[in-house]
Amino acid sequence: MLSLVLMIVFVHIAIYLVNTVGASTIDLLVWHLYLKLPSSTSRNACEQQRLKKNVVELKREMNSTSSQDEFAKWAKLRRRHDKALEEFEAMNKIISTQKSSFDWTVKTARWLSTNGLKMFLQFWYSKTPVFALPHGWLPYYVEWILSFPRAPLGSVSIQVWNNVCASAVAVFAEMLGALLVQIIGQKGSAVPAEQEAKKAQ
Template sequence: MSLILSIFCLVFATQLISWIGQSVLLELAYAAYIRVFYSSSVKQQRALKTEILAKKSELLKTSAQDHFAKWAKLRRSVDKGLADLEKLNAELAATRSSFALKFNGLIWILTSGAQFVIGWWYRKSAIFYLPPGWFGPLGWWLSFPFAPKGSVSVGVWQMACRRVIKLGERVVRDLTARPAHEVPAAATTEKAKEK
C-alpha cells in the first residue's frame, strides 16, 4: 500500500475509534476477553449470586426466635457466600483494570503512536509534489518540516486527512440530523414576525 493511502487509513482508523468511543470498544473487547479466558470465574460468580439470593430469601422466611439453629446456619452460609463473592468480584475487578490498561495502551500504539512513528520515519519523504507556483511563497509550509521544497510532507498530509475526515463527519451528522424538507425553527419565527 502506498504511503499516501497508509496514512489516510491510519488517520481514518483513529477517527473511527474516536467516533465509536474508546470506552465502548473497551467494553466489547473486555466482554469477549472475559468469556474466553475467565468463563469459569463468571459462571462461579453467577452461581454464587443465585445461591446467596436463594439463601437470603430462605433466611428472611425463617424466624430467628422459633428456629434459631436453622437461622444461624443460614446466616453463616449467607455471610460466607458474600465473602466469597466479594473476593471473586475483587479478582475480576483487578482483571478488568489490568485489561483496560493494556487495551488503552494498545489502542494508543496502533493509532497515535503509529502516526507519530510514521511521521518521524518518513519525515524527509514527499507524499506528492505540487505544480510549481500553486501556493506561491506559502509552498514551503506544505513541505514543513523536512520534506523537499514543492512537496507535501507527511505531517501536513496527516493534518489534511484529519481535517477532511472531520469535515465529512460534520456533513454526515448535519444530513442525518434533520430531513432536507424541514425548515429550521428560527427561520419560521422570523417569517412570522415579518407578517
C-alpha cells in the same frame, strides 16, 4: 501494501472513532468480547456470576425466613450466605485484578495503534513526500508551507497531510451525522402522517 496517503487517512478515522465512541466504551466492549473466549478469565467470570446468583438467592430466602420463629433455619441460611458472600468477594478481587491488567494491555494497544502509529509515521516519514505537487502550480511560499518541516520543496509533508486528514475526517463525520439526523427525522415524521391518514379513512 497500503500507501502512506491511505494509511494516514485510516489512522485518523480510527482516532476519530475512539474519541467519539469513547475509550472506556471500547475497553468495555473488548472486555466483554474477551470474556466470550475460552480462557481462565472467562471461567472465573462465569464462576463469579454463579456465586452472585447464589448470594442473592440465599439473601432472598433468608429475608423470607423469620429470625424469631424459625431461628435454626435462619441461622443456617445466614452461615451459608456469609460463606457464599466471602467466596463471591474473593472471586471479585481476582476478576478485578485480571480486568485491570487487561485494561492496561488494551489501552496500550489502542494508543500504539492510533496516536502511537501516527507519531511513528510522522517521525519515520518526515523527509518523505506524501505526494508531489505539479510544478509551478503554487507560489513558492505555499509550496514551502505544504512541505514544512522537512519534506522536499514542491511536495506535501506528512505533518501537513496529517492536519488535512484530521480536519477532513471531522468535517465529513459532522456532515454524515447531520445527514443521519435529517433522515431519521424525516422517517419519524412520516410515520405519524401515515397513521393520521389511516385514521381519516
